[in-house]
Amino acid sequence: MCGIAGIFAARPEQEVDSQVLVNMAAIMHHRGPDNYGYCNPAGVGMGMSHARLSIIDLNENRGRQPFFLHGGQIIFAHNGEFYDYQRLRGELTAEGEHFESKSDSEIVPHLYLRLGMEKTLTHLRGEFAFALFDEQQDCLYLVRDRFGIKPLYWTEVNGQIVFGSEVKTVLAHPEVKPQIDSQGLFHQLIQVMVPGTTAFKGVNQVEPGHMLKIQRRDGQFEIETCKYWDMDFPIPENRPRLDDESYIQGVRRHLLDAVQLRLNADVPVGCYLSGGIDSCSILGLASAVSQSPIRAFTISFDNDEYDEASIATEMAHATGAEQDILKLNADLLYDNFARTIWHTERTIYNTLAVAKLMMSQHVRHVDYKVVLTGEGSDELFAGYPAFRKDMFLHGMEGLDKQQAEEWQRTLMESNKLFQGAMLPKDEYVSDSINAKVGFTPSCLQPWLGCSDLARQLLHPAIRDELSGYEPGEAIAERLDDNYLQGRHPLDKAQYVWIKTMLEGQILTWGGDRVDMANSMEARPAFLDHHLAEYAATIPPELRIRGSKEKYVLREAMKGLLPTVLYERQKFAFMAPPAHTDDKKWQKLKGLFARYASPAQLQEAGLIDADFVAELMSRQESSATDAADKVQIDAVLNHVLGVMLLHHHFIQQDVSQLAYDRAQQLGWVV
16 A cells, blocks of 8 residues: 555656656655656656655565566556556466565556556456556556545646646646635535545545546647446346355355455554454454464444444454454544545545544554555445335335334434434435435435535525536436446435445445554455345345345354344444534534634635524424434534645645655655
């Protein structure tokens, strides 16, 4: 895992500044503190830089990127991991290819020269984002992995394509002038992003499963966006019909393969462990195939209603893992809120993002660089309570009405802490999403349902600018109808979540950004695309059986899981909201006083200060019900996040910060 950056000029004779490339690597030194490199050959108009976190091939010189191969024809830089690369490397070596390192990264340029980019991508397994420049074709490829586990941002400015692993990497280029995007601001306040967008005007993301092909012709860029993979649930009549045990064994086989591949590293590998079936399954399988005890890292909160440490401890004992529990309180969470936003580069609705940043810091302090995680299980096997709600409402033909109502009551009662966040408090319907999907998935309703609050929070000038803007319509336009038509309602709900909240939330502020903030690589085994493609074939009634979510996964892992966990319903993992504890609430108010005072809100021109004061008053009122308080807590966190984005990236000169960081590191060229 590393950080990549680059500049592609519209004409080959344009010089790419070496120090700017190095500054772009320096501003994301946290992603790769072990080494750095840059490459910008004369007369090419192309340069890349790289900050390295050494996981595979620890040799300081051999693993350095960017790779400049085949007589200078190919420049290549990569962030992430490719699994099963030894087999590919062996096959290529047998065919006469020569490798300069033992790095997994180097397989890509060799495959590309033999197969072309389209066929190369079919061979890549793992989490990755990379840039490849082909001088002979005068073409730059920007590629992101299938689920968006690894980030990749880009913009076009003054005849240059500027790209990097983080937004701050792009902003480190002195000609990129940061500005909060009005539509992006609206989406920051409601949590759910439009795929491919950011909070910053003109700064885009390469979407998951996509590549950008940027051809240079006569001083102009021809930019083509190509999808090479998507989560393809089969049309029901085309789904294979196997017996239950076949699917159970298939899940067990594919997940074990994914875990074994991700244990491969030249450094120790640990596991994140909560009280959920996902991380417990990963730990159980990793422990089963490891020759030594696995180190298991657990977050514990200072609120029993949200804490899962006791169940995690039972799993650690069952597997013989060495458990390491990090106890977090309000001081730690809110004292590190501002630092977290610097790394997430987007707002957060809950301090779980801060908790995960604190955990990755702890993991590095005890000399671990790599952990396996459970992200992706809920997406593949329908674990979220919103999926169960959609299954009850739309996916069970002939379901007994009384039974359905009982399941609904049980669902809402067992998830009452999360109404207003993981489950909608009130039904919200987007006509545009209804037209595309057939219904508005419950997973989006809590966030789209904040639209009225968000509009009132916008500064009046921005509110007027967005008077006709409908966020559901913008999201619907990015959903590919080819993967929705004819699908089962549960498939549709899972697909929409994968294209929006998985990439925009869980893998961003809940994954890469807070992990790599402390130079730590997280490997989500459930998001192995071989496992995902198999999971898509599993009938909906095996993902949710009756009122039990993730049924097929539970049965596949039954022998590994403690009884209490096997029988337990899904419990959303999030930190206690500020309104649940006066100390937390006072901490949050202190952050508002520092970064989002009425004067600061007025000066920034992004947020309506009067309505923020009204929301604060509502939150302190005993007349406000619990679900409303959950929703307001999320919105206030977003407001604070917006002002921190303004503080970090608008008020400060990021290009100067990047240069200062390069000087501190001694990276002056």
